[in-house]
Every structure is written in C-alpha cells, then in structure tokens.
Amino acid sequence: MSQATNPNQGRPIWLHIFFLTLTPLASVILVPWWVMTYGVTREEIIAMMVLWIITGMGVTVGYHRLFSHASFRTPAPLRFLAALFGGAAWQGSAIRWCSGHRHHHSKVDTDEDPYNVKRGFWWSHMGWVMFENPRGEVFDNVPDLKRDPILAFQHRWYMLLSVGFNVGVPVLLGLWLNDVGGMLLFAGLVRVVLVHHFTFLINSLAHIVGKQPWSDANTSKDNWFLSFLTFGEGYHNYHHAFAGDYRNGTKYYNVDPSKWLIWSLSKIGLASDLRRVGADVILRRRFEESLGRVQNYQEKKETPIELQTLCDDFILAWTEFKDEWATVLRTSSKAQKKALKASRRRVTGILKEWELAVQEFTSRPKLSYGDAS
Template identity: 45%
Template sequence: MNGYDAFEWSMFFLFLVLTGLGITAGYHRLWSHRSYEAHPVVRVFLAFLGACGLQNSILIWSSDHRRHHKYVDDNEKDPYSAKKGFWYSHMGWILRDYHRGEKDFSNVKDLQRDPVVMWQHRNYLMLALLGNSVLLIFIGWLHGDLWGVFLLAGLFRIILNHHFTFFINSLAHIIGKQSYSEKNSSRDNMVLAFLTYGEGYHNYHHCFQCDYRNGIKWFHFDPTKWFIWGLSYIGLTSKLRKTPKIRIEKARLRMQYLRTVQCLEQGFAPANLKLSLEDSYVQFQEALVAFSKFKKEWVQLKKAEFQEKWEKTQLKMQYLELKAELRVQKQKWRMLYSMLSRSKEFG
C-alpha cells in the first residue's frame, strides 16, 4: 500500500464517497423511498454514480429493496432476510441467487415511468464501464500511474462500498438498539452510520422509511441527509419528507414502555411502581395525542387564513396549555424511566 501516492488516495476517497452517495442518496432515498424530489441534473448525476457503484440498475436495486421492506424477515419473500443468517443477508443472497426467475417489477411501476431510471437501466453496462474503466484509466494516464488509480479508486473502492451496503442488510439487523419498533430485526447502530454514509440508524428507517433522514438528531452522522438538505438550499432538491415529531415520540415512548415492563416483570418490582409506570405512560400518550390533534386544527385554521381569529380567541391559550402539559408529562416519564433504568430490577 506504500506505493500509492496522495493523488491516488484522494481519487480513492473522492470516488468512494461519490459512488456511495449515488447509492444512498440516489438508489435508496430518492428512488426506492421517494423521500424527496431532485432536479433532472441531480437525478442523472446520481444515476451515473449509482451505476459506477456496480450494485445493479436503479430499477432492479429498488425493486429488491421495496420487497425487503414489505416482507422484512420473511425467509421466502425478503430478498436478503436476516433470519437466514449473517452470511446470507450480507452477500449469500447475491452469490446463490435464491428464488429468482423472471424479474418481477410490479412494485416499481412508478420507476418504470421515470425516464432517468429507464435510461440508466437500458444503458447500465455502458455507464458502469465508462465510470469504472474509461474514466479511471484516463485519470490514471493523466497522473502517470494508470494501475495505481485503477486498483485503488476502482477495484478497492468497489469492494469496500459493496461491503458497506451489505453491512446494512446484515449487521444492521443483528447489532444495535430497537429504539422505535420491535416488529422486525432492524437495529440502530451509530458505528455503522460512519461506514454507510448515515444509513446505520436502521430501526428508525424501517419504522419511518419515507423520511429523507436516517439520523434525526443534530449529532447523528448522516452525510446523505446533509447532502440532500444542502442541495435543497440551492434549489436542486425539494419536497424533503420528514416524519412528524409526534409520531416519532409516540414510537420511542412505546418502545421504552415495552422494555421497562419486560424488565419489571422479570424482577420483583412493587405493584405501585408498575401502576406508576402505566399511569405515566397513558398520561404522556394522551398529552401527545391532544397536542397533535390541536396542531392539525391549527394548520387548518392557518390554511383558512384565520390568523386574526387565532389572536382574538382562546386558541393561543389552549395551545400554550397543551404544550406545557406535554412538557410536564414528558419530564415525568423521563424521570420515572431513568429511575427504573438505574434500579436493581434491571441489573
């Protein structure tokens, strides 16, 4: 490895990140989940980068991925079911090509109407050769080391990015936390986020798959989210879809409650402690529902241009009261949950 110079390493990292974003921002969040819209120039650019990633065409990749979400953990219908074990979900599903006959594109009819998707599908091999052979050989020739650029920015980069994607299908269904849902094997894994351009928050993604974000906190490492968000500021992406905070909070609250109840049942917690937990959970949930319902009504009022009515009625006071009640219930729940998490029943 000592034979590679700074230019060759810079080409490696450039192609690694760009083709990685072609998969995560393009194949995954744009086309598979339609979580945002993009300018035609961005769409063509991402389609080309995705082809350079050598993970098949947008149409085939998205069809498999949508099938994975619909039938997750179903050993017969999920293309890369984690229930079949690490190696199968990581890459065995590609090497052995289970249950494949005529390709069924019935779940990507919307993409079959997309001219960029179909252009890339028809010309996939040509685009892949152009980006991974012609372009890299030309850059290597200009640099004076054809093989150095080709092996590092080409072959090594392709192998790494493939395994980064495979990690989501395998490790992100084995290692990590289930912060939002226990209904499938997906996990949130912050370490994987650093290897997968932000795709490591996989439990969140399976719960809210149409969100353009995977990492929703400011400190979550999600360069794909930042890339999409950044392009929106210069008008190249639009209609970025975000899950309402209330839905996220309800999902997180439910999982905290289920985990706590499970731990209490395994221990010898007093009956009054269990009742306190249940009461706090119900009250917090009711506060969330009430606040959410009021916010929807407020949106309708704004659409009807009743801003003046808002200022002259008790709506503002009601809003502030509901917000304060939600804050109180949230604090009560957090205190109780934190206390129980540190108690001996969990130890």
C-alpha cells in the same frame, strides 16, 4: 440438492459469484504488492476517497433515499447523476436495486425479504446476490421507477454505464496523472470492493448488532459506527420505523452525511419536498416503545436500572424535541408556528402519560424507581 428445495434461492449466478469472490481477493493480493513495489501516492488515495464518496452517496442519497423511498424531489439532471453514480457502485440497476429494497422493507425478516438476516450473516451480506431470485425478475413494486425515462435508460444500459464509469474514470485519471495502474487499483478495484461491503453491512450487521430504540418488531438496529462507512445509513432501526423520512439519523449529533447533502441541496434550490416525520410522532413512538419495554421488564421482574435507563432515554428525547421546537419556532412561518403549537400540545400530552406511567411502575414494590439511585 438442498438448494433446489429452498424457495428463496434460485440457480447460482456465476458472474456474480466470480465477481464478488475475485474482487476482494485481488485487492488483498495486489494492494500489498503494489505498495511494496511502487509505494502509494497521495493522488491515488484522494481519487479513491472521492470516488468512494460519489458512488457511495449515489447509493445512499440516490438509489436509497431518492429512488426507493421518494423522500425528496430533485430535478432531472440530478436524478441522472444519482442513477449514474449509484450505478457506478456496481450493485445493479436502480430498478433492480430499489425493487429488492422495497421487498426488504415490506417483508423484512421473512422468506420474501431478499436479504433476510434470519438466514444468517453471509446470506444477508452477500450470499443473496449470488443466486437468482426464484420469484423471478418482475420488478412489480417499482412502477413509478419503471415510468421514469432516466431509470429505464439506466436499466437498459446498466452494464455499459457501470463498466464505462468504473474503468473509464480511473483510466482517464491515470492518463492525466501518469499512473494508470495505480488509479485502476485504488480508485477502481479497491473502491468498488469497499463500497460493496460497506453497503452490504447495512443488510447484514445493521440487522444484527446495535440498539432498537424505535421498534423491536423486526431485526433492524441503530448502529452509529456503520454510519461512518455508509454516509448515515447506520441508523437502520429508525429507518425501518420511518422509511419515508429523508433523514436516517434525526439528531443534530447523528452522523448522517446523506441527510446533510439533501438538506444542503434544498437550500440552493436543487431539492424540494423533503419528507420528515414530525418530532411529536417520533416522540410518541419512543414513548410507546419505552413503555412496552418497561411493562416487559415488570413482568420479568428485571432490575430497576433498566427503568432508569428508559426514563433517561425518554427525558433526552423530550429535551431534544424542546430544543428543536425552539429553533424551528424562531425561523418558521405563521402557519408552521400554528402547526408546531398543536404538535407541542400533543407532546405535552405524551409527557403527562409518561409521568403517570413512571409513577405507576415506581409505586410497585418489585420495581422501585427510587431504589435505583
């Protein structure tokens, strides 16, 4: 058998195979039948949406940005809620999830990346969940999480907690609203399936479709559409470039509800030490990435329109930086202002380098920037 020789695929986990196959199938069959037989109530839709938000953000804010990347700090009761709600998304304990995710970041696109997209869409989407990891369950890259009593507790009692939440909450809502079947179907089954596949899309589609403004050294992509389904996780190319940043979409117009929630929690004293990459570091990365691509285009003798687009991109990034800088300057302390002034000096330096680079390229006959307009 070929799978025996594959170092990335252990034995099948039948429980996962049945669960991941039967839950979408049951949804597709039961929802039309239920709607045609009983109709659908506003309460069913609201309960499904609210539990989607709570458990989806349990994954994005809790499992991902808080536990995997430690991009902010929060008091123990909130860590507990993050573990409870993230666990209710039925994607494994936080320790298991974060261990796999840290491997994904450090070994992206290689055999050791658990959801290596180079093995195809289905493997990165859900195939990887269906097989044992042949390297075993060591979780040696999450010592900080194993020390956390809340996460150790959640790991130990994961099955009980997730089954209890996913069955218990819909049943309680159903008893309250006299609609146990509808709540189990919409707020339980359908919601779990939706959160599963929206999360899986980040491992699959966000490594296949989208733009790469920050780096093309790996397959990750910025895909704004996926951010609507995953509370901001669609800016995946930025995330792979700056994984410790509590934001995935840095611009004010980027849809990143996870960032908004963390920021809001910090304003009421429930989150602290929000890690963010400095605007000058971001601009420097953008500059180097653009420059590298212009050089590639130059070598391949591609159209000057590409250079025009990159210049526009850079000018946009620069304008945004200036806006952000002006806002921060109005509100920040003396020390922050001093740091920002140094940051601005560095950015002005980058701009000068960029202008020189553009001049150099535009003066070459094969790639005339002036001809593009």
